[in-house]
Amino acid sequence: MRTIRVNASRSYNILVGSGLLGSIDRLARPFCAGRSVVLVSDDNVAPLYGEAVRERLEQAGARVLSYTVPHGEHSKCIAEYERLLEFMCVNHISRSDVMAALGGGVVGDLTGFAAATYQRGIGYIQIPTSLLAAVDSSVGGKTAVNLEHGKNQAGCFHQPLAVLCDTDFLNTLPEEEYRCGSAEVIKYAVIGDSVFFDSLLLQPIREQTEYVIEKCVAMKRDLVARDEFDRGDRMLLNLGHTFGHAVEACSGYTVLHGQAVAMGMAAVSRAAEKMGVCEKGTAKAVETILTQYGLPTETDYPLDDMLEAALSDKKSDGSTVRLIVPERIGRCRIEPVTPAQLREWMKAGGVK
DSSP states (O other): OEEEEEEESSSSEEEEEGGGGGGHHHHHHHHHHSSSEEEETTTTTIIIIHHHHHHHHHTTOOOEEEEEEESGGGGBBHHHHHHHHHHHHTTTTTOOOOEEEEESSHHHHHHHHHHHHHHOOOEEEEEEEEEEEEIIIIOEEEEEEEEETTHHHHHEEEEEEEEEEGGGGEEEEEEEEHHHHHHHHHHHHHOOOOHHHHHHHHHOGGGGGGHHHHHHHHHHHHHHHHHHTTTSSGGGGTTTTHHHHHHHTTTTTOOOOHHHHHHHHHHHHHHHHHSSSSSSTTTHHHHHHHTTTTOOOOSSSHHHHHHHHHTTTTTBBBOOOEEEEEEEEEEEEEEEEEEHHHHHHHHHHTTT
């Protein structure tokens, strides 16, 4: 088992390893003993692991209340958030109680936002079951739900009490979801580590899972420590997300997040190279590794629709959008662009 310490407004440990499920009672006891725990999962994950996690939390001395949402991005919404809060009210959850998110990014974001806002904030534990959640969304305290006209528009920062990442959960992850997590892993390599990038080309993520999760989490830990509230360096983690969130919105969230991020990374890399911002060959390298992991590199959504969706994204401050642009593999920068410039970036990236 590997332990990564995150130092933020609330410091906590991220535990990564095989077989952690069997130790959840011991690992969660400091947070759960003598308290009620609202265990949130989705209808894909709950049948697989819900009962086992529930039993372990009860062995830790908790009263466990299970709450299951439909799987998919559409559950990350105000209506589901409200239903979850009402469930907690009806069951007399207090400020001393805790929540536990058992699932991927949607479950983690929804649970974290509920925990952040219920009675002005209660504690929560992240138990990620997807590669995407393990390497990215379970770490750093970003919580949110989507609104009709924008992704993650209602949210706040609320650090978890702990992140318990059992890599065995990934054994039941559908291939498509594993690929989505791979997109986030590749993102970390493009942002900050060319050696890591090369290792992903030479050895599949599945063959080095613990190392890959630890590597990504450590990179995110360092960015969060420098910029917890996403005003500076932490924004580098949005590589591929400006275009990617636009793809998700244009698709009505039928395109998965990791797929959209892959399209966004490829497009912004092509644009950066055409505009002379990054080293030649960078776009080809990004497209090659994305293709190797079965991820898409092109989008057919119209330019005008993509631009409108991107300008509604929370990364816009009204006059500019903070676009994350690669300079080479292992180094990116934050590029403020106007709406007119963003249109040119999209066109240069292949959006028509």
